[in-house]
Amino acid sequence: MTSQPDHYYLPAPSHWPVTGSTALFCMALGAVLAMNNAPGAGWTLIGLGAAIMIYMLFGWFGTVIRESESGKFNKQVDVSFRWGMSWFIFSEVMFFAAFFGALFYMRVLSVPWLGELDQKLLWPDFTSTWPAAGPGIEGQFTPMGAWGIPAINTLLLLSSGATVTWAHWGLKLNNRGQLKLGLFLTILLGVLFLGLQAYEYGHAYSELNLKLTTGAYGATFFMLTGFHGFHVTLGAIMLTVIFFRSLAGHFKPESHFAFEAVSWYWHFVDVVWLLLFVLVYWL
Amino acid sequence: MEAVHAHEHGHEHHPSGIMRWVTTTNHKDIGTLYLWFSFTMFMVGGVMALIIRSELFQPGLQVVNPDFFNQMTTLHGLIMVFGAIMPAFVGFANWQIPMMSGAPDMAFPRMNNWSFWLLPPAALLLIISLFVPGGAAAAGWTLYAPLTVQLGMGMDLTIFAVHILGMSSIMGSINIITTILNLRAPGMNMMKMPLFVWTWLITAYLLIAVMPVLAGAVTMTLTDRHFGTHFFNAAGGGDPVLFQHIFWFFGHPEVYIIAIPAFGVVSQVIPAFSRKPLFGYTSMVYATSSIAILSFLVWAHHMYTVGMPVQAQLFYMYATMLIAVPTGVKVFNWVATMWKGSLTFETPMLFAIGFLFLFTMGGFSGLVLSITPVDIQLHDTYYVVAHFHYVMVAGALFSAFAGVYFWLPKWTGRMYDETLGKWHFWLTMIFFNVTFFVQHFLGLAGMPRRIPDYALQFADFNMISSIGAFGFGLSQVFFLYIVLKAIRSGEKSPERPWEGADTLEWTMLPTPAPYHSFETPPVIK
Numbered sequence: 187m188t189s190q191p192d193h194y195y196l197p198a199p200s201h202w203p204v205t206g207s208t209a210l211f212c213m214a215l216g217a218v219l220a221m222n223n224a225p226g227a228g229w230t231l232i233g234l235g236a237a238i239m240i241y242m243l244f245g246w247f248g249t250v251i252r253e254s255e256s257g258k259f260n261k262q263v264d265v266s267f268r269w270g271m272s273w274f275i276f277s278e279v280m281f282f283a284a285f286f287g288a289l290f291y292m293r294v295l296s297v298p299w300l301g302e303l304d305q306k307l308l309w310p311d312f313t314s315t316w317p318a319a320g321p322g323i324e325g326q327f328t329p330m331g332a333w334g335i336p337a338i339n340t341l342l343l344l345s346s347g348a349t350v351t352w353a354h355w356g357l358k359l360n361n362r363g364q365l366k367l368g369l370f371l372t373i374l375l376g377v378l379f380l381g382l383q384a385y386e387y388g389h390a391y392s393e394l395n396l397k398l399t400t401g402a403y404g405a406t407f408f409m410l411t412g413f414h415g416f417h418v419t420l421g422a423i424m425l426t427v428i429f430f431r432s433l434a435g436h437f438k439p440e441s442h443f444a445f446e447a448v449s450w451y452w453h454f455v456d457v458v459w460l461l462l463f464v465l466v467y468w469l
Numbered sequence: 470m471e472a473v474h475a476h477e478h479g480h481e482h483h484p485s486g487i488m489r490w491v492t493t494t495n496h497k498d499i500g501t502l503y504l505w506f507s508f509t510m511f512m513v514g515g516v517m518a519l520i521i522r523s524e525l526f527q528p529g530l531q532v533v534n535p536d537f538f539n540q541m542t543t544l545h546g547l548i549m550v551f552g553a554i555m556p557a558f559v560g561f562a563n564w565q566i567p568m569m570s571g572a573p574d575m576a577f578p579r580m581n582n583w584s585f586w587l588l589p590p591a592a593l594l595l596i597i598s599l600f601v602p603g604g605a606a607a608a609g610w611t612l613y614a615p616l617t618v619q620l621g622m623g624m625d626l627t628i629f630a631v632h633i634l635g636m637s638s639i640m641g642s643i644n645i646i647t648t649i650l651n652l653r654a655p656g657m658n659m660m661k662m663p664l665f666v667w668t669w670l671i672t673a674y675l676l677i678a679v680m681p682v683l684a685g686a687v688t689m690t691l692t693d694r695h696f697g698t699h700f701f702n703a704a705g706g707g708d709p710v711l712f713q714h715i716f717w718f719f720g721h722p723e724v725y726i727i728a729i730p731a732f733g734v735v736s737q738v739i740p741a742f743s744r745k746p747l748f749g750y751t752s753m754v755y756a757t758s759s760i761a762i763l764s765f766l767v768w769a770h771h772m773y774t775v776g777m778p779v780q781a782q783l784f785y786m787y788a789t790m791l792i793a794v795p796t797g798v799k800v801f802n803w804v805a806t807m808w809k810g811s812l813t814f815e816t817p818m819l820f821a822i823g824f825l826f827l828f829t830m831g832g833f834s835g836l837v838l839s840i841t842p843v844d845i846q847l848h849d850t851y852y853v854v855a856h857f858h859y860v861m862v863a864g865a866l867f868s869a870f871a872g873v874y875f876w877l878p879k880w881t882g883r884m885y886d887e888t889l890g891k892w893h894f895w896l897t898m899i900f901f902n903v904t905f906f907v908q909h910f911l912g913l914a915g916m917p918r919r920i921p922d923y924a925l926q927f928a929d930f931n932m933i934s935s936i937g938a939f940g941f942g943l944s945q946v947f948f949l950y951i952v953l954k955a956i957r958s959g960e961k962s963p964e965r966p967w968e969g970a971d972t973l974e975w976t977m978l979p980t981p982a983p984y985h986s987f988e989t990p991p992v993i994k
Binding site (some may be wrong): 193195196197198199200201203204205206208210211214215216218221222235246262265266269270273274276277278280281283284285287288290291292295296317318319321322323397398399401402403404405408409424467 | 481484488489491492493494573574576577578579580582583586587589590594597621622625627629630632633638639642643644646647650651652677678679680681682684685686688689692694695696697698699700702703704705706707708710711714715718902910985988989
């Protein structure tokens with residue numbers, strides 16, 4: 187049981203949630219239209235939804251930041267935030283688990299099955315090896331090697347884990363310079379990672395003939411690394427927010443949960459990458 | 470001055486009218502929204518069920534065309550699961566968890582609002598899907614590939630609706646877990662929590678674990694449909710069965726996500742009307758937790774007929790049967806709670822006992838279906854339909870009714886009409902069995918599910934089932950009348966209408982419960 191203060195902070199009625207719902211509705215409907223022969227209306231709705239979403243994120247997070255800076259959150263609220271962020275990261279872990287599950291299933295079960303005797307009538311020439319695109323995919327492709335860019339990216343992300351921790355030490359010791367420099371370096375490493383990842387995708391499409399449509403290998407490769415890259419992007423945006431908050435003098439050595447939440451998220455993204463590196467690129 | 474006030478009490482300036490409900494951060498308001506939304510969706514899904522039963526009233530095709538029939542079975546399932554039953558129990562959670570654990574509100578009141586207000590857009594997407602070219606998704610609520618890869622744009626709307634519903638569930642669950650773990654009153658240790666709170670802790674954990682997996686599954690469907698991936702296409706090394714694995718990894722825990730809060734409600738109602746503490750509280754907690762853990766290990770029992778090594782079939786069969794053990798513990802404990810109690814049979818207790826009988830029957834038919842060779846005969850027949858309606862309707866829905874009648878006096882300060890409540894129970898009980906009991910026979914005789922037409926020998930039982938369904942549906946309109954009558958002109962409820970109920974909301978709060986309860990935490994001895 188946590189320490190009990192007299193009052194738990196209960197926020198006033200807020201229009202931000204319903205603004206977010208409106209944004210999501212527009213984006214969902216827009217995406218459906220864009221994918222089904224109405225790209226004009228679709229992209230307009232997506233743009234509108236995205237604009238509302240950005241407005242909502244600024245507004246909602248802005249409110250929370252102001253509440254935090256004016257000292258409305260006591261110890262108990264802080265513990266709530268910790269539980270909340272932990273369970274959110276757990277839900278993200280399970281999202282990735284679905285795609286890792288698909289990778290294992292294809293690699294261990296469905297691709298070998300397709301190479302078995304039962305399937306010879308339909309696909310006489312297919313022999314199952316990994317990486318494989320599957321028996322019905324035309325053309326050859328080259329799988330992505332592990333020891334080029336992916337290895338460099340591993341180093342980049344691992345270093346960024348170290349720099350964010352270094353920044354955290356700086357914050358705890360009230361060494362603001364170290365905090366700002368550490369965060370700046372972390373963002374830089376994250377952006378560098380994304381740049382190399384984009385280059386790798388270009389390389390895959392133009393030279394390796396490795397595409398999203400390249401069967402089992404292509405689908406799992408791009409969906410897993412793509413969702414990871416998306417999460418790195420989100421993490422980098424979050425880091426940028428707390429970088430600017432550090433510049434504005436936010437966070438105290440004894441209370442800085444937003445910083446910790448972002449660093450947890452960043453470490454989570456890091457761990458997912460290590461799994462990707464071993465299971466998608468290397469083995 | 471305003472700012473000082475807001476700082477002191479959280480909210481002092483309330484928008485009125487509709488904006489009160491749109492912007493509210495109060496757990497009771499949000500609970501009310503969830504419950505009304507759930508009832509609305511229950512009616513929408515119910516009308517779809519009646520369209521299905523009208524078509525099946527007689528053999529041949531009379532009312533709708535087969536494709537629309539498929540859309541109805543799909544939307545009926547999705548709407549009842551995600552729109553009616555789950556939100557109903559989240560509504561109970563919102564009202565009851567803070568009051569039962571001595572918390573001032575939910576841990577994240579604004580996120581709580583968002584969890585609710587994500588539901589209407591998702592429901593709207595599902596409803597819109599009925600009117601787009603090609604109509605709504607028509608692959609069954611399980612959304613199996615490859616059918617879902619081939620459907621029209623209604624399927625895309627369904628996919629995004631599922632994504633938004635998933636976000637809602639995940640945020641709602643994070644809120645519930647955090648409230649339970651961090652906002653309990655001093656002295657309310659884990660093993661003193663009312664069982665309803667425990668069941669929601671476990672349910673919320675299950676939701677956070679599996680909703681993202683469902684999101685992953687429908688995302689793969691989306692990319693297979695529009696972006697050329699081959700997750701569910703053998704030509705690209707994928708497998709349609711992969712979808713079933715991922716879906717049921719979500720789907721089986723989902724069954725318990727629906728059932729476990731229902732267990733929680735019943736575990737509050739039965740002791741109250743037996744005037745005895747719950748028998749075997751500790752074993753209830755452990756049994757519920759074991760059910761939750763086992764629920765992750767049994768998913769392929771939905772897939773016995775897709776082709777699986779015999780060892781795997783044996784594993785899933787025995788693991789499924791194992792779930793009967795903790796479930797048996799629970800049923801035993803409920804019965805033992807009533808043993809030598811001083812029982813009275815008000816409407817909540819009637820629904821709880823109805824739950825106990827019918828849910829146990831649903832459990833037994835589940836045990837029958839867990840046996841692989843038997844299931845291979847019964848797979849996708851009306852026996853399965855009968856089985857899961859015994860656990861979903863007679864289980865979850867009956868328990869929700871018990872909860873509404875039980876807590877309505879606390880929420881509104883008014884009593885429902887006991888005579889009408891009893892009528893509602895008996896009508897529901899009888900028509901439920903008329904509708905679904907005969908479906909066991911239909912399934913055993915081989916009638917397949919999700920088909921708008923059937924062979925002549927099934928005609929009589931189908932006619933009985935359809936008559937029962939209309940009776941059941943009308944009884945629920947009657948329920949709406951009972952609730953409205955109670956809210957508008959019901960007798961004023963005494964402070965403690967049920968003298969056997971001893972959780973915090975009854976012992977430490979006035980009736981009706983004030984808008985803000987436990988602003989300063991109560992001390993639990």
